[in-house]
Amino acid sequence: MTAQPTAAAVRNGGDLVVETLSALGATTVFGIPGQHALGLFDALSRSSLRFISSRVENNSAFAADGFSRATGEVGVLFLSTGPGALTSLAGLQEAYATGVPMVVVASQIPLEGLGARRKGMLHQLDDQKASAANVTKSQRLIQHASGIPSAIQDAWTEAISSPQGPVWIEVPQNVLLDPVMVPPVEDALAEAFDNPPRTELVKEAVKWLAAAQRPAIIAGGGVRRGKAEPWLLSLAEKLRAPVVCSPGGNGAFPWQHELSLQSWVEDRYVTEVLEDADVLLVLGSSLGEVTSNYFTLEPRGRIIQVDAEPRVLESNRPALGIRADAGQALVALDSSLDAVLGAGANVPDWHGKTPEQLVKETLTKVQERLDGQDLGRERAFMADIRAAVPDSMQTFWDMTISAYWAWSCWDSRQGQFHSAQGAGGLGFGFPGAIGGSVGLESKGLPARVLAVSGDGSAMYSISELATVRQHNLPVTWLIVDDGGYGILREYMQDAFGQATATELARPDFVRLAESFSVPARRVRPEDIRQALEESLTAEGPNVVVVETTLKMFAPTHLAT
Template sequence: MQATDNHTKSPQTPRETHSPSCAQVLMHLLRQYGVDTVFGIPGVHTIELYRGLPGSGLTHITPRHEQGAAFMADGFARATGKPGVCFLITGPGVTNAATAMAQAYSDSIPMLVISAVNRREDLGMGRGRLHELPRQQDVSRGFCIWQHALTSAEQLPETLARAFQLMRGGRPGPVHIEIPIDLFPAPMPGQLDAYQAAPAPSLPGAGSEAVATATKWLTAAKSPVILLGGGAQHCARPATELAEKLAAPVFESLAAKGIVDEQHPLCGGANLSFDCVRERVEAADVVLAIATELSETDRNLVRENYRFSGKLIRVDIDPAQLVCNAQPDLAICADAGATLQALAAGVPDAGESRRQTAAAEVESLRHTCRSEWWPGSEGRFPWVLALRDALPKDGILVTDSTQLAYNTNHALPLHQPRSHITCTTGYGTLGFALPAAIGAALASPRPVIGLIGDGGIMFTLGELAAAVEQQLALPILVWNNSGYGEIRDFMDDAAVEQEGVNLRAPDFVALARSFGAEGCRIERPEQLCEAVAEAFKRKGPTVIEITAP
């Protein structure tokens, strides 16, 4: 009887009798920093890392490829503004995620990548250990804003504090932290509750002299223009207020699409690539460029930059960007939101008459843009209109590099910040939209639609299984033009014989059903609304194959 009593008494848990492990402190601190979801694939090198996961309060999502993990983290970050987090194994986990990390770096997306690395005594020794890379940090050095390899477990709290300060306090991007596999179970001093997150940094405001100068120039301007970039996602209200007070047209980069409601009469949308908008920007007597690179990808691959004839004011959190691609007359290194608030408070109201005149000008520019479509895109325009009707007003559109997405960039109005998640700018990888849409759908209660081509979806098709597991009501539109249609067009334009661009696509409907998802095929734009509405009702993703005209 005594033996039975001894057997039934549960021993104290290690957390009660021992110091917490490095892995446990990591999970605890992630929660302290507001992380609730992590994306990763466990491996033999991360077994001890995952020992810290149960009971941590973190939700773990398992993709089918590490590239998918990082793309999901990217979509999660873009939908929320908070860092997306992924766990990677040593070696191939890092190299598999490299493309997605580079996309996040190009688009300034906060991403925390925590990877294993070989034991400390093996680092740099070339002993042929499992997953060994001679210099694993070199793989991600070119597309991370900061890297660090722990040499002791005690470095973890400070390392995480630095990582989050960098992602929250300046121009964001991926941070890569390597943890040797022998450190995951290493004991940490004290109790878990003693480990707390560092406070978020206060973002710098613009100096009073710079604000006064910008206010003076904008007040005197007769034909001002506001350009918004992706770094202004938190600036919807002050940007709209300033545009209304100045009676100034607003144009957005593709990364900024939706920050100002594109149905607002002063918003000219993401149409910076069109000649009529270029002429208007170049003719402005004052251009206020907020958190934008002024790069060719902001203009949808129009290489030639603007020739600003008036004064150029640039505002950016990153001082290097203030002189990149265009030299400003006034450079303000500060938080975009705080600067816009200060300017909106300082400029006088231009009056309703000027607002009506500016609104008429913007409507005329929109109409002219519609006449400047690329040759052959007229057949896609009805699909853009159908997608406009299918996407709820608070919806998020996640797009890949595919022909229909290039038209939605310009012709599909969006109404809120963080409504446009796209890889068609910057690094421009394929296969982004499916996993990024999964990340966005997990992050946000807003409805999400993914749009991807028949070529691009084959890069990350396996992530459909993760969407099925999570029971995401996620419509995935597959624009099936039997290959790499954009490259076909470029080959034709360059008089290059088509090679490698005409692909045999699988039966996407049957393929979706084999994953446990739903699938349907549509051929007419008027079928899209019903197909998307039905997809939102399901507990699980729906692949909607569109037969391209």
């Protein structure tokens, strides 16, 4: 079916979509036009929404994700039917796994073709929304234009209600194109569902914490999503509890605080502290693969686990499970502790050491372990990047060895640290940074951001050089080129003595970027700080390429 043009004065279903999104506060839409979605894009021309067109739908999903992470607002994604919708799914998996609120509007074939398997109908799937079931909170099919405003409002509400995440809406081609009698949308209201902790569970948790001699805290991504940083700091200081942040929680607790174990969750010395805690408070984390130091964590004390996602609770360890938004839970725990503890009532004892002494000694051991592993190049490289990046700048990291280092060693300071550790797919860094830059710009904030990729992951999103150039976005893209899938090479060499299928032919990234009219340079590892300092203060997009092979640190006592 070929889309028929509609007169400019005649409103259609696409207008209802963009009017509702605008009324809900959306400013930006990401996506790629497609045959069945033309009604959406025609309506965009009559709206104030800004459209950012990527070159691959998966990257559009990453960009909407990055927009949401950078701003705390809902990312909006428009998709075409069939191949376009399916291509977005890996990006949506990252948003779903990480709890990023998004509203995804996908087109569909005309209503009369749904389920009929009509011969010759392009893009048709047996059940398109079923394809999104594993990577979105819910899926809706809208069959009548009059249902569009309420459906989008409901989807927005669900997306921002904890556990946050992407919500999928499908609108058939004819519903988008046909004229409507529904009047223009004047207002829309979406308020997150309340998700407070149960009173009896808070009371029990406070009893445990007040009586603890060795309390410790793991701060996961839920603390950041719940904007709970002030209450985490207050609670930790009342308990004098050491705090370690997961990669997703990086930045939830001050890096240089005397109780901060920073983000060294993959070091065995930190794991031993968590194991020795008599009460371990886990906030907004599943205690999953990375945070549990690859499931080697064996806590000997009691665990209190707080998470908005009920399926996460006790999924890896028995615990006092509290289903709640981490922000609401921390407010309740912090205020309740005041009444129980009293001023200075809690005196922790880590086998004759104060918590502050324990933290200092543990971090010293971590650094001494690194000292013994011939990692001078890697540590200098990461330190130079950190020194070059302004304190308030947001950074977006792909699944690459540099990011694996950053999970543990990156002090995010006043900026935010974003990585793809939720689902672990390649290609997040650059398009995520594009969305983040657009989002910051929409809020009138400094929009320069840094993306970090390896050469393997860079190829997943190389086409977005056209996007960043088209919109002249202030994104600096650091590509660390080691000639292949570096982390997989290291894993295979460690496991089998040799690596297979990890080496890659790759382009000249500098010349390729320049072919898109994006300034680029190749620098030596020792010159990365100066190159980034210059690139991060330039206008528009730019690329920095470093050819180097980095190693990962060994987290155990067996390191040599």
